[in-house]
Amino acid sequence: MGLFFSIAATSLVQAQQDPQYTQYMYNQNVINPAYAGTQDGLNITALYRQQWSGVNGAPETITLSGSSPLGERSGVGLSLIADNLGPVHETNVYGDYSYRLQVGKKTTLALGLKAGVSFFDVGFSSVDTTTPGDDLFSQDVNETFLNLGAGAFLYGDNWYAGFSVPNMLESKHLDENSLKFGNETQHYFVTGGYVFDVADNIKLKPHVLVKGAFDSPISFDLNTNVLFNEKFELGVSYRLEDSFSGLIGMNVTDNIKVGYAYDRVVSDISVVSNSSHEVFITFGLAFPRKVMQSPRFF
Secondary structure, X not given: OHHHHHHXXXXXHOOEOOOOOOOHHHOHHHHOHHXXXXXXXXXXXXXXXXOOOOOOXXXXXXXXXXXXXXXXXXXXXEEXXXXXXXXXXXXXXXXXXXXXXXXXXXXXXXXXXXXXXXXXXXXXXXXXXXXXXXXXXXXXXXXXXXXXXXXXXXXXXXXXXXXEEOOOOOEOOEEEOOEEEOOEOOEEEEEEEEOEEEEOXXXXXXXXXXXXXXXXXXXXXXXXXXEEOOOEEEEEEXXXXXXXXXXXXXXXXXXXXXXXXXXXXXXXXXXXXXEEEEEEEEEEEEOOOOOOOOOOOO
16 A cells, blocks of 8 residues: 555656557547547547556556547547546546648648546545645545647658647646645647558558657657558557557457557566556548548558
């Protein structure tokens, strides 16, 4: 219980961090509203992440997101993010809107807005802090906050680049003796990827994600996937000073894709847990079009 509370309390005292995803390239709707509607049809993705396997009270994240084109130029999306860390439970519900501009023969720029609410709940009263009489940790916290975000997504047939700030409004969940606990700060995400045809039925897909808060150091993920026969995918990933990962994915049908990522933790937390796990499933339903579009692999 001591380690359980120490992890949770550390996260609260510091700026609250957005959930991290190893398979971010298949979950971009969550971090960038401009991605909504860039696919040719309805896409729904469910993802579950278990951080620091084996540690009681360690982070767990569940996301459910969907997006669809709306007319020729617009797109809409909806996402639900449930993030748990010990006694801390945060649920985010967001709606997205994007508008696409043709800036080249094969290049499109999408601009997006995100709006929603965050529900922040902390069950302090149920946690043994080993410090009786501490008023700060003697009462539960239940608060709701508005949130606004924005993003841009530039892409062609075989590449993409994105920038987003999904939480533009700062807020503090609890303020005690001039210390902010669970402070929400602005985070930014920079993404990029390319699809190389290296042989018949083999594609190389490098991706990068740079992330951070405006008042703290940046981090990044480097990832390379290999796609075989447009069906089966293997990949490796590295997160700065945190983990190495192995990824596997499969197009079960034309409409369903599943994936799994195993993170080998190398940061200081590895003394109590050396692994994290992440799974996702995506359902896609293409809309009929008068002109056949080039296949998309991101």
